[in-house]
Amino acid sequence: MSTAPTPAPAAGRASMKKELPERFKSYKHVWVFIEFEHGQIHPVSLELLGEGRKLADKLNCELAGVLLGGDKAQLQEAAVSVWEHGADLVYICADPILTHYRNEPYTRVMTDLTNTYQPEIMLLGATVMGRDLAGAVATTLLTGLTADCTELAIDDEGSLAATRPTFGGSLLCTIHTLNFRPQMATIRPRVMAMPARTTGRRGRTIEHKAGLNELDIITKVLRFLPDRDSKKAQLAYADIVVAGGSGLRSPENLQHVRELAAALGGEWGCSRPLVQKGWVEADRQIGQTGKTIRPKLYIAAGISGAIQHRVGVEGADTIVAINTDPNAPIMDFAHLAVIADATEFLPALTAAFNRRLSVNRLAG
Amino acid sequence: MHIVVCIKQVPDSAQIRVHPVTNTIMRQGVPTIINPYDLFALEEALRLRDTFGGEVTVLTMGPPMAEESLRKALGIGADRAVLLTDRFFAGSDTLATSFALAQAVRKIGETWGEPKLVFTGKQTIDGDTAQVGPGIARRLGLQQFTYVAGIQDVNEAAGTITVLRRAEGGVQELSTQLPALITMLEGTNEIRRGSIADVLRGARAELVTWNAQAAGIADVTSCGLRGSPTVVKRVFAPKTRAAKATQVEVKDRTPETIAEDLIDQIYARQPGLEDDLMRMAAGY
Ligand SMILES: Cc1cc2nc3c(=O)[nH]c(=O)nc-3n(C[C@H](O)[C@H](O)[C@H](O)COP(=O)(O)OP(=O)(O)OC[C@H]3O[C@@H](n4cnc5c(N)ncnc54)[C@H](O)[C@@H]3O)c2cc1C
Ligand SMILES: Nc1ncnc2c1ncn2[C@@H]1O[C@H](COP(=O)(O)O)[C@@H](O)[C@H]1O
Numbered sequence: 001m002s003t004a005p006t007p008a009p010a011a012g013r014a015s016m017k018k019e020l021p022e023r024f025k026s027y028k029h030v031w032v033f034i035e036f037e038h039g040q041i042h043p044v045s046l047e048l049l050g051e052g053r054k055l056a057d058k059l060n061c062e063l064a065g066v067l068l069g070g071d072k073a074q075l076q077e078a079a080v081s082v083w084e085h086g087a088d089l090v091y092i093c094a095d096p097i098l099t100h101y102r103n104e105p106y107t108r109v110m111t112d113l114t115n116t117y118q119p120e121i122m123l124l125g126a127t128v129m130g131r132d133l134a135g136a137v138a139t140t141l142l143t144g145l146t147a148d149c150t151e152l153a154i155d156d157e158g159s160l161a162a163t164r165p166t167f168g169g170s171l172l173c174t175i176h177t178l179n180f181r182p183q184m185a186t187i188r189p190r191v192m193a194m195p196a197r198t199t200g201r202r203g204r205t206i207e208h209k210a211g212l213n214e215l216d217i218i219t220k221v222l223r224f225l226p227d228r229d230s231k232k233a234q235l236a237y238a239d240i241v242v243a244g245g246s247g248l249r250s251p252e253n254l255q256h257v258r259e260l261a262a263a264l265g266g267e268w269g270c271s272r273p274l275v276q277k278g279w280v281e282a283d284r285q286i287g288q289t290g291k292t293i294r295p296k297l298y299i300a301a302g303i304s305g306a307i308q309h310r311v312g313v314e315g316a317d318t319i320v321a322i323n324t325d326p327n328a329p330i331m332d333f334a335h336l337a338v339i340a341d342a343t344e345f346l347p348a349l350t351a352a353f354n355r356r357l358s359v360n361r362l363a364g
Numbered sequence: 365m366h367i368v369v370c371i372k373q374v375p376d377s378a379q380i381r382v383h384p385v386t387n388t389i390m391r392q393g394v395p396t397i398i399n400p401y402d403l404f405a406l407e408e409a410l411r412l413r414d415t416f417g418g419e420v421t422v423l424t425m426g427p428p429m430a431e432e433s434l435r436k437a438l439g440i441g442a443d444r445a446v447l448l449t450d451r452f453f454a455g456s457d458t459l460a461t462s463f464a465l466a467q468a469v470r471k472i473g474e475t476w477g478e479p480k481l482v483f484t485g486k487q488t489i490d491g492d493t494a495q496v497g498p499g500i501a502r503r504l505g506l507q508q509f510t511y512v513a514g515i516q517d518v519n520e521a522a523g524t525i526t527v528l529r530r531a532e533g534g535v536q537e538l539s540t541q542l543p544a545l546i547t548m549l550e551g552t553n554e555i556r557r558g559s560i561a562d563v564l565r566g567a568r569a570e571l572v573t574w575n576a577q578a579a580g581i582a583d584v585t586s587c588g589l590r591g592s593p594t595v596v597k598r599v600f601a602p603k604t605r606a607a608k609a610t611q612v613e614v615k616d617r618t619p620e621t622i623a624e625d626l627i628d629q630i631y632a633r634q635p636g637l638e639d640d641l642m643r644m645a646a647g648y
Contacts, residue, residue, distance in 0.1 A: 037532060101531065102538075103498075103508045128532055132510040135498030139462060144593035147458075147493035166599065167375075168489065173599045180593040219507050219540040222526065226534040239640060265644030282551055289489075296637055297630065307602075318634050320626065321609055330609075336629055337609035338622060348619030352627055357641060 018157050018178040027181040030056040031119040033110070034065045034082055034090075035129055037101060041078055043194065043237060044125030046085045048187060050195025051152055052123055053086035058154040061120070064089040068109055070099030076205070083203040085195055090203065091117070095210035100221040101129050107136040109210050114141060116208075119182045121160050123152075126186035134186050144177030145184040150191055150311075160185065169288050169307040190236050190294040190315060235284060240266025241295045241316075243286055244274065245309075247302020247323060247342055251279040256346035257301060263350050263357070266295070271303045287312035299349075301342035305330025322346065365418035365520060367409040368469050368479040369442070370500070371402040373426050373433035374490040398433045401485030403440075405548040407555045408515065409483050410441050416520055419443040421472055421479070425453055425464055431571055439558040439566030446472060450575040452584040457592035458491070462499025464587055468579045469504060480523070482506060482545045494547070501545035509538060510547045 030052045035042035049065060056063040065082035067075045072094035079090040091113060097105050110133065114122070122137075124130035126148045138145035150172070151163040159176050160183040166173045177183040235241065242264070244257040254270070261268035269286040270279070286293055288308040294315035301322040303309060310333055313319060321334035322342045331337055338345055375394045409420045422437040424430050425448040434445035448468045456464065473479055482504070484497035494510070501508035511530040516537065518525050526539040530549055558566070576584050585591060612626045631638045 035532070042532065100536070103510075107502075128511050128530055131494045132498060132508070135458070135493075135495040136502050136508060138495070139459060139499040139502035142459065142593070145458065145493075145495060146594060147495055161597070165492075165602075170601075171599055172602055174597045176595045176597050177593050178595055219538055221536055222539055223537040224531070224534050225528075225537065240644065264641060288492075296634065296640060318630055318637070319609075320630065326611065332608060333605060334609035335633060336626065337611045338626055339611060339614055340619070340622065345619055345622065349623045349626065352620065352623035353641075356627060 018159060020179055020181075024179075024181040027118040027120045029062045029064055029089075029117075029119050030059065030121045031064050031066055031091075031123065031182070032087070033122065033124040033130065033133070034067045034078070035125055035127060036067055036069050036075070036078055037129070039074060041081055042125060042127060042129075042189070044127060044130070044187070044189040046081070047189070047192040047194050048123045048125060049082065049085040049087055051187070051192045052121075053195065055121060055152060055154055055160070056088075059120070059158060062088040064091060064117075064119070066091045066093075066110070066113060068093045068098045068106060070094065070096050079205060080202075081197075084197045084199060084201045086198075086201075088203045089206065091206050091208055093208040093210050095212060097210060097212045097214055097217060100224065101132075102217065102219050102221060103132055103136055104219060105210070105212050105217055106133050107140060108212060109208070110137045111140045112211075113208055114182060117206075122182040122184045124184070124186045126188040130186050134184060138184050141182070143180040143182060143184060144175075145186070146175045146177070147186050149185045149187050152185065152187070159183065165288065165311055169311045188292045190292045193294070193315075235267045235269055235286075236291045236293055238267035238293070239296045240264045241269055241286070241293050241297070242266060242299045242301070243269040243271065243303060244301050244342070245271035245303030246273045247304075248274075249302075249343070251277075253343045254279065256343060256350070260299065260346055260350045260353070263353050264297075266297075269293070271306075271309050300330060300334070301346055303330060304328045305333065322349075365412065365416045365481070365518075366421070366473075366477045366479045367412060367418065367481045367483065368421045368423055368472055369402070369406050369409045369437070369483045370423050370465055370469075370496070371406065371433055371437055371485070372399045372424060372488050372490075373397070373430040374399045374488055396429075396432065398436055399485055399488045399490075401487060401489070401548070401550050403485075403555045404550055404552055405483035405485050405546070406437060406440060406442065407553045408546075408548050409481070410556065411553070412481070412515070412518065413443075416518065419476065421446060421476065423448065423465065423468055423472065425449070425456075425461065425468070428573075431573075434571055435566045435569070437566070438569050439563040440556065441558050441562050444476070444572065445569065446572045446574060448574050448579055450587075452576045452581075452587045455589035455592065456587060457594045458493050458495040458499055459593055460587055460589075460591035462496050462503055463591060464576070464579070464581065465496065466500045466503035467581045468574065469500065471574070471578075471580045474580075478543070480520075480542045480544075481525075482543070484545070484547045486511060486547050486549055497545060497547040504543075504545070507540040507542075507544040509540070509544060511549050512546045513549045513552050515546075 065087040146162040242261040298316035319334040487494035516526040
C-alpha cells in the first residue's frame with residue numbers, strides 16, 4: 001500500500017468552509033473530562049491532559065480539567081493530580097447526586113458547565129463512561145463529536161483536526177467540527193502517551209453548583225458489583241503483554257502464552273478468533289474491537305497481524321512476532337520476528353527468560 | 365409491550381479492500397450484513413416480547429437496499445419492519461442519524477403505539493462510534509442505558525426496569541422508569557434461528573418504507589450533510605513502516621539458542637527493558 005494520502009473526496013461536507021457563528025466566538029480553552037470513580041482518576045484522563053496541553057499551547061489558551069463527584073474533599077485532592085499533569089484550571093462540581101456515574105445528572109452538569117464557561121474543545125476518554133456521556137452531551141448541545149480518535153491536531157484555521165480509523169481500520173480519516181462548539185472528541189485509553197507529572201505544579205479551581213434534586217433523577221443505582229478478576233483490567237496498562245492467536249491451534253496451547261507472561265510479570269491477551277471460539281473471555285481481546293495496549297514489549301504468537309489487530313498494538317515499543325509464515329502481515333509492523341512453531345518456541349523462550357532473570361537476580 | 369430495535373446494514377468489513385494504487389475503498393461486490401452487535405439487541409427484544417407479549421418493530425435508515433437487512437430481521441422473528449430512506453439522509457453523521465431515527469421512532473409510536481423500550485447495538489462495525497444510541501435517547505428524552513449485559517427485571521404494570529450495566533471495573537445494577545433506551549453488549553445472549561415460517565414471512569412481507577416527510581420530518585436541514593456538524597476533511601491510508609521485522613536466525617539452531625539470541629536482540633533494541641524485567645520478575 002502506498003503511503004501517499006488519498007485526495008479528499010470532493011463531495012459535500014469536505015468542501016464546506018468555516019463560518020463560525022457569532023455566538024460561538026467567545027468559546028475558548030481546552031477541557032478534559034476527568035473520569036473519577038471509586039476515589040480514583042482513570043489513567044486515560046491523565047493521558048488526555050497531556051494531549052490537551054499540546055492543543056492549548058498551540059491555541060494559546062488554558063487547559064482545564066472537569067471533575068465531578070460526590071465528595072468535595074476527595075475532588076480537591078484529585079485536582080492536585082490534574083494540575084500536576086498539565087491543567088491550569090480545575091472545575092469542581094461536588095454533589096451527592098454525582099457519587100456514582102449516571103447519565104442524566106452527569107449530562108446535565110456537563111452541558112450546564114459548557115454553556116456557562118464555553119470551552120472550544122472538549123476531550124473525553126472512549127471508555128464505558130466517556131462514551132455514554134459524550135454522546136448525550138454532544139446531542140444536547142447539538143455539536144459534533146468524533147469517536148475513538150488516534151491523533152489530534154490544530155489546523156491552520158485553528159480548528160481541531162481529529163483523526164480516527166475508518167472502514168474497519170483500513171483507512172484513517174480526519175474530521176473537523178467547523179461551525180459548532182465545543183468541538184468534542186473521545187480517545188481510547190493507551191492511544192496517547194502518559195504525560196510526565198510535574199510535582200508541585202498548581203493551578204486555579206472553579207467550583208460549580210450542580211443545582212440538581214435527587215427526586216428529579218429517574219434512574220437509581222441499586223448496586224455496584226466489582227469485577228472479581230480485577231487483574232484483567234490491567235491488560236491495557238501492562239508493560240509486558242504476550243498474546244496468542246489462531247496459530248496456537250488449541251486452547252491447551254494458550255498455557256504457553258500464560259506461562260511466558262507470568263515469567264515476565266506481564267499480562268496475556270489474544271486475537272479475536274480465540275474469543276469467538278469461546279477459548280478466551282472477551283476482555284482479553286486486543287485490537288480495534290478489544291483493548292488498545294501500549295506495552296514496552298509485545299510478543300504475538302500465532303497472530304497474523306490483521307489491520308484490526310494492528311491498530312491495537314502499534315503503540316508498543318518493541319513488537320516480537322512468532323509465526324511460521326515469514327510473509328504474515330505482522331512482519332510489516334513487528335520489530336523482531338522468529339519464524340517458528342509457537343507451541344515449540346514459547347516454552348523455550350519462557351525457559352530462557354527464567355534462566356536470565358534468575359541468574360541476574362542472584363548476581364544483583 | 366411495544367419494542368423498537370434499530371439495526372444497521374453494514375459492509376462485512378473483514379472483506380473491505382483498499383485499492384493498492386489509488387488507496388480508495390473498493391465497495392463493489394462487498395457483501396452486507398446486519399451489524400453483528402445489533403443482533404444481540406434484536407434477540408433481547410424478542411425475548412422480552414416472548415415473555416410479556418407485544419410487538420417488536422425493527423427500524424433501519426439507509427439506502428433502499430437496506431431492505432435486505434430488515435427482511436433478515438423479520439426472518440429471525442421481528443413483527444414489523446420500517447425502512448427510513450430518503451436522499452436527504454445521505455451523508456448523515458451521528459447527530460443527523462440520531463435526529464432522523466428519533467423522528468422515525470416517534471412516528472412508529474404514533475402509528476402502532478408508544479414503544480416502552482428502544483434497543484440499539486453497542487456500536488456499528490463501520491461507523492464504530494457508539495454514539496447513535498445515546499443520541500436517540502437524548503432526542504426522545506428517554507432514560508439511557510449503554511453497555512447493558514443483562515435485563516434483571518421488567519415490571520410492566522409499574523413501568524419499571526432493572527438492568528445490569530457494564531461499568532469500569534465492575535457492573536452497575538440500575539433501575540429506572542420506562543420508556544428507556546438500551547444499547548446491548550455483545551455476547552450477552554444467544555441469537556435464535558428464525559423458524560421457517562418467519563423466514564418465509566420475512567422474504568415476502570410488505571415493508572413499511574418512509575421518506576423524510578412520511579416519518580414526520582418537516583425540517584430536512586437537520587438531516588444528512590446539512591444536519592451534520594462534523595466534516596470529513598481527508599481520508600488516507602495509514603503510514604506503513606519502511607522496514608520489515610528483523611528475523612532472528614533460526615536455521616540449524618535449537619530453540620534454546622534462538623531464544624537466547626532473541627532476548628539479546630530485544631535488550632539491544634531497548635536498553636532499560638532488562639532492568640524493568642528484573643524488577644517485575646522480582647515482584648515490584
Ligand atoms: C469489524 C472487525 C473487528 C475486528 N476486531 C478485531 C480485534 O479487535 N482484534 C483482533 O485480533 N482481530 C479483530 N478482527 C479480526 C481480524 O480481522 C483477524 O481475522 C484476526 O485478527 C486474525 O486472528 P489471528 O491472527 O489469530 O488468526 P489468523 O489470521 O488465522 O492467523 C494465524 C496466524 O498464525 C500463524 N501460525 C499458524 N500456525 C502457527 C504455529 N504453529 N506457530 C506460529 N504461528 C502459526 C499463521 O501463519 C497466521 O499468520 C476484527 C475483524 C472485523 C471484521
Ligand atoms: N442508519 C442506522 N439505522 C438504524 N440504526 C442505526 C443506524 N446507525 C446506527 N444505528 C444504531 O445505533 C447503534 C450505534 O451505532 P454507531 O453510533 O454508528 O456505532 C447501532 O448498533 C445501531 O443499533
